[in-house]
Amino acid sequence: MTKYLISFHSAAMDVADDEWEQVSHESHEVARAAKAAGVWVFGGGIDESVPPVRVTGDGTIVPGAYPEHEQLAGGFAVLELPSREAAEEWAARFAVACRCPQELREFMYDPES
16 A cells, blocks of 8 residues: 655644634544544644754754755645555545645555655
8 A cells, every 4th residue: 555645734734712612622623533534644733843964974963954944844644545646535535634635645566664
């Protein structure tokens, strides 16, 4: 089976202050459903209060994200699924629960992972 990354950028979330508790509840329900279905690999949210660092090709640590890329922020889930269609269905469930668009990406097969 293939692993898929379902993610969203925190800036995409347009949630009223009084709806955050419900959004949290609904998104956790989708995550629990994925776990119950046996497709959940890993998920979570990026802690945006901790600044990113880059480790260069020679092992040097420098502050910040890649300068040419937007900082990674938001939440994600990695699911292992039998098809792209199944991945799209789970992404749709997360989109509804989180009330924001989700990005779907497929991990390349790597026999060592």
